[in-house]
Amino acid sequence: MGKKKCVAMLLAGGKGSRLNSLTRDLAKPAVPFGGKYRIIDFALSNCANSGIDTVGVLTQYQPLLLNSYIGIGSAWDLDRKDGGVTVLPPYAESSEVKWYTGTASAIYQNLNYLKQYQPDYVLILSGDHIYKMNYESMLEYHIEKRADVTISLIEVPWVEASRFGIMNTDEDLRIVEFEEKPANPKNNLASMGIYIFNWNILKEYLEMDDRNPESSHDFGKDVIPALLEENKKLFAYPFKGYWKDVGTVQSLWEANMDLLREECDLDLFDHGWRIYSVNPNQPPQYISSHAIVKESLINEGCTIEGEVDNSVLFQGVTIGKGSIIKESVIMPDAVIGSNCLIERAIVPFDVRVPDGTVIRSFDDEIILVTEEMLSGLYPAF
Amino acid sequence: MKRKLLGVIDATTYHDDLEDLLTHRSLAALPFGGRYRIIDFVLSNMVNSGIRSVAIFPKMQYRSLMDHLGSGKNWDLNRKQDGLFFFPSPIVDNDKNKIGSFEHFAVNLDFFYRSTQEYSIISNCYTVFNMNFRPILNWHSSSGCDITELHQTGGGSMEMYLIKTSLLIKLIETRNETGYTCMKDVVNDLNSLYNVCHYEYDGYAVMIDSIENYFSTSMNLLKSDVWKRLFLKEQPILTKVKDEPPTKYVKGSSVKNAMIANGCIIGGTVENSIVSRGVKIGKGAVIKNCIIMQKCHIDDNCYLDSVILDKDVKVEAGTHLTGTALSPYVIRKGTKQGALMNS
Numbered sequence: 155m156g157k158k159k160c161v162a163m164l165l166a167g168g169k170g171s172r173l174n175s176l177t178r179d180l181a182k183p184a185v186p187f188g189g190k191y192r193i194i195d196f197a198l199s200n201c202a203n204s205g206i207d208t209v210g211v212l213t214q215y216q217p218l219l220l221n222s223y224i225g226i227g228s229a230w231d232l233d234r235k236d237g238g239v240t241v242l243p244p245y246a247e248s249s250e251v252k253w254y255t256g257t258a259s260a261i262y263q264n265l266n267y268l269k270q271y272q273p274d275y276v277l278i279l280s281g282d283h284i285y286k287m288n289y290e291s292m293l294e295y296h297i298e299k300r301a302d303v304t305i306s307l308i309e310v311p312w313v314e315a316s317r318f319g320i321m322n323t324d325e326d327l328r329i330v331e332f333e334e335k336p337a338n339p340k341n342n343l344a345s346m347g348i349y350i351f352n353w354n355i356l357k358e359y360l361e362m363d364d365r366n367p368e369s370s371h372d373f374g375k376d377v378i379p380a381l382l383e384e385n386k387k388l389f390a391y392p393f394k395g396y397w398k399d400v401g402t403v404q405s406l407w408e409a410n411m412d413l414l415r416e417e418c419d420l421d422l423f424d425h426g427w428r429i430y431s432v433n434p435n436q437p438p439q440y441i442s443s444h445a446i447v448k449e450s451l452i453n454e455g456c457t458i459e460g461e462v463d464n465s466v467l468f469q470g471v472t473i474g475k476g477s478i479i480k481e482s483v484i485m486p487d488a489v490i491g492s493n494c495l496i497e498r499a500i501v502p503f504d505v506r507v508p509d510g511t512v513i514r515s516f517d518d519e520i521i522l523v524t525e526e527m528l529s530g531l532y533p534a535f
Numbered sequence: 536m537k538r539k540l541l542g543v544i545d546a547t548t549y550h551d552d553l554e555d556l557l558t559h560r561s562l563a564a565l566p567f568g569g570r571y572r573i574i575d576f577v578l579s580n581m582v583n584s585g586i587r588s589v590a591i592f593p594k595m596q597y598r599s600l601m602d603h604l605g606s607g608k609n610w611d612l613n614r615k616q617d618g619l620f621f622f623p624s625p626i627v628d629n630d631k632n633k634i635g636s637f638e639h640f641a642v643n644l645d646f647f648y649r650s651t652q653e654y655s656i657i658s659n660c661y662t663v664f665n666m667n668f669r670p671i672l673n674w675h676s677s678s679g680c681d682i683t684e685l686h687q688t689g690g691g692s693m694e695m696y697l698i699k700t701s702l703l704i705k706l707i708e709t710r711n712e713t714g715y716t717c718m719k720d721v722v723n724d725l726n727s728l729y730n731v732c733h734y735e736y737d738g739y740a741v742m743i744d745s746i747e748n749y750f751s752t753s754m755n756l757l758k759s760d761v762w763k764r765l766f767l768k769e770q771p772i773l774t775k776v777k778d779e780p781p782t783k784y785v786k787g788s789s790v791k792n793a794m795i796a797n798g799c800i801i802g803g804t805v806e807n808s809i810v811s812r813g814v815k816i817g818k819g820a821v822i823k824n825c826i827i828m829q830k831c832h833i834d835d836n837c838y839l840d841s842v843i844l845d846k847d848v849k850v851e852a853g854t855h856l857t858g859t860a861l862s863p864y865v866i867r868k869g870t871k872q873g874a875l876m877n878s
Binding site: 188189190413414416422423428429430431433435436437438439440441442443445446447448449450451452453454466467468 | 568569570609757759762766771772773774776777778780781782783784785786788789790791792793794795796797798800809810
């Protein structure tokens with residue numbers, strides 16, 4: 155196994171329980187986003203575009219779909235002879251079965267995977283976020299600062315700062331204090347859950363953390379505070395640009411709607427930084443002579459015979475005659491019958507919405523449509 | 536099936552009538568239907584029929600065809616056993632419209648010797664159709680025919696032939712004695728020693744051989760009965776994937792009766808048209824009865840009716856271009872069209 159300068163570890167075991175039934179059968183990183191993608195495509199594409207060719211993907215919760223989606227990594231050009239993508243599920247040792255109990259324990263249990271590559275640096279990522287970022291620039295910054303650990307930070311609105319892990323820094327951006335969800339934040343720089351560690355520091359602190367019976371084995375709660383306590387050199391890397399944690403039905407809907415703006419901060423059309431995805435190879439979308447399409451994002455394989463207004467449609471979706479889809483997200487292969495009205499809702503994949511169904515939200519809340527919900531509905535037209 | 540049927544695609548054909556669209560590419564690589572190349576239809580049909588070994592015989596201008604096919608991965612033909620084989624012709628001046636040229640096959644006779652498939656299907660590269668070859672193989676192998684020629688019901692030869700691989704080898708080896716230069720010569724010879732049969736195909740199939748027929752066949756894709764016979768979920772037409780984002784419809788767009796591929800940004804009006812991947816259509820632009828190929832940029836307030844824009848054409852703001860259904864206006868690849876040039 156050749157030596158690698160930097161190996162990425164992508165945490166993709168999250169349940170994302172606030173996404174309700176969307177994550178009943180699949181892990182959060184596998185949730186569809188943006189008409190074509192799954193959330194994990196962003197981190198994997200960032201790796202490919204940043205020249206990182208060795209990525210360990212740590213899975214635990216509902217891994218079936220995620221594993222088959224990642225495959226051998228060819229969609230992200232990560233099918234390599236040396237390195238490439240490796241899915242790392244929890245495993246049993248001769249003495250015990252070890253589940254990943256926290257972010258730090260997940261990496262700790264895969265130190266052997268990392269050792270094969272004798273990396274100088276380890277990049278730790280989360281598969282839960284929508285953003286485009288050049289990890290190579292972050293690594294250059296890390297080297298330039300001679301840091302032990304570099305943490306990527308993003309400015310969040312002050313009112314929301316208490317929901318995040320907040321980093322307080324000195325003028326040189328050295329991190330002096332970390333506060334997890336502080337009641338009175340002194341700063342509005344939140345951790346994005348992206349870390350670059352010097353390999354020896356990572357190894358030392360993960361081994362130490364594993365021996366600590368008090369620890370919850372989490373980077374933010376345990377490992378970072380331990381490093382700060384021993385006065386290690388932790389630097390903040392300020393990130394500017396689009397970044398979203400789509401942890402709830404509402405935020406998933408909002409992030410999809412963000413893409414419809416003409417000047418969207420998250421540019422999916424930039425050929426210099428493509429977001430790769432497993433391509434479904436379906437025919438072009440067909441817009442019939444009865445259809446009306448306004449300010450929407452529509453993927454291949456769709457057949458549109460109704461009205462689509464300010465919505466995101468994934469591959470293979472069918473919209474029947476006389477139906478109106480407004481401010482909604484329709485996931486792959488969903489079939490909307492004729493004369494339906496769907497407003498401010500998310501329709502998950504493969505759902506069949508019968509003719510004449512009305513689904514609309516009268517308050518701010520976004521409706522996540524379920525099969526159970528539809529079986530109790532009656533035609534309203 | 537693995538050992539049963541070998542796919543042979545003759546990709547040497549050139550049609551003078553399509554010249555404007557074939558200056559940079561072979562007919563096999565002609566873009567069609569927003570995201571496909573014409574060869575995708577026969578190649579996908581072969582793969583969907585369980586054929587695992589496909590030989591492609593191209594000639595000249597095959598760069599774009601090779602780029603399109605690559606290792607055959609998109610058709611699942613990047614295999615250790617069998618897979619996709621590419622045999623460019625070393626002969627420059629053979630007849631360009633002989634499907635299944637024995638002279639061309641003869642140069643690669645070793646390939647046929649090595650192939651383990653009992654039967655071969657030899658096909659042209661420019662037919663738009665979705666067909667399963669399995670029933671034909673069953674029909675042929677139980678019929679006692681030496682050669683089965685596919686015929687369209689009510690039409691003529693589809694220039695596709697089913698034959699025992701051993702007989703194909705014999706025909707190639709004896710080409711000088713028999714005077715047969717291609718499959719067509721054999722089946723059209725009334726005194727031939729071989730039992731030639733016709734298999735009637737009553738499905739949708741169009742051979743693309745002129746601009747007019749390219750244009751009308753493309754426009755027919757907008758009819759749902761045609762569309763539904765070509766694009767079947769269980770027999771998908773596969774093509775090279777491009778990693779384009781979904782298409783974005785921005786304020787001011789109005790689209791009716793159109794087939795639109797991924798990666799487009801549409802700000803104007805599109806009616807009765809086929810739009811390929813990565814096309815940008817500006818605000819106030821009107822596109823009617825057009826075929827717009829990959830990565831064309833049409834600026835604001837243009838008016839295009841019955842136009843075929845080849846790849847990478849830039850149309851400057853306010854330009855008007857019109858053709859007719861019988862004679863669509865063809866703009867060559869990579870050119871720039873300005874408002875002033877046509878005034």
